[in-house]
Amino acid sequence: GQNIDQPTEMTATEGAIVQINCTYQTSGFNGLFWYQQHAGEAPTFLSYNVLDGLEEKGRFSSFLSRSKGYSYLLLKELQMKDSASYLCAVFDSNYQLIWGAGTKLIIKP
Amino acid sequence: GAVVSQHPSWVICKSGTSVKIECRSLDFQATTMFWYRQFPKQSLMLMATSNEGSKATYEQGVEKDKFLINHASLTLSTLTVTSAHPEDSSFYICSARDVGSSYNEQFFGPGTRLTVL
Numbered sequence: 561g562q563n564i565d566q567p568t569e570m571t572a573t574e575g576a577i578v579q580i581n582c583t584y585q586t587s588g589f590n591g592l593f594w595y596q597q598h599a600g601e602a603p604t605f606l607s608y609n610v611l612d613g614l615e616e617k618g619r620f621s622s623f624l625s626r627s628k629g630y631s632y633l634l635l636k637e638l639q640m641k642d643s644a645s646y647l648c649a650v651f652d653s654n655y656q657l658i659w660g661a662g663t664k665l666i667i668k669p
Numbered sequence: 670g671a672v673v674s675q676h677p678s679w680v681i682c683k684s685g686t687s688v689k690i691e692c693r694s695l696d697f698q699a700t701t702m703f704w705y706r707q708f709p710k711q712s713l714m715l716m717a718t719s720n721e722g723s724k725a726t727y728e729q730g731v732e733k734d735k736f737l738i739n740h741a742s743l744t745l746s747t748l749t750v751t752s753a754h755p756e757d758s759s760f761y762i763c764s765a766r767d768v769g770s771s772y773n774e775q776f777f778g779p780g781t782r783l784t785v786l
């Protein structure tokens with residue numbers, strides 16, 4: 561079956577750095593997305609990786625290793641507004657999006 | 670970026686009534702739209718994939734006669750929850766695939782919160 565694993569919840573301190581991991585086993589791979597979802601709102605796009613390596617976008621970076629079925633989202637200089645759920649999703653061979661359950665990130669002052 | 674709208678944003682209805690939710694892609698054409706449901710503190714659950722001009726493809730366990738999907742144009746898909754019951758209360762989110770984007774990205778609507786009394 562297809563499966564995406566990410567931690568349920570993480571806590572970090574304002575101004576610090578946090579890394580949210582995602583591992584996947586899917587039938588084929590056509591890219592991995594990270595989305596941010598604030599409570600009561602729809603997800604918003606953060607990043608897309610299809611090749612191995614690190615993609616940096618401001619305070620957020622996303623890493624992919626296809627051979628390991630592994631990705632992480634790195635958030636730097638954490639701000640209170642970064643408190644949200646972070647969803648990992650993978651395009652399988654049919655471009656069907658397979659979703660992880662999300663990681664709830666709690667930022668403390 | 671591409672914009673997807675949903676209407677209504679929230680709706681409260683009585684048990685047994687039907688509710689229609691609209692999903693529109695405002696500045697791009699979407700041959701494929703997706704309908705998700707999300708219960709509190711849970712992840713997105715794909716309900717169905719809607720292709721313009723053809724029947725929707727429903728995920729296992731989703732009743733197609735209860736959740737009617739119509740994708741009549743390249744910018745509009747509708748989800749009708751028929752004979753709604755309290756257990757249908759949820760956050761319904763649509764997304765649209767922009768085939769013109771570099772990686773078939775899905776853009777999400779703001780969601781519709783349905784409460785069935």
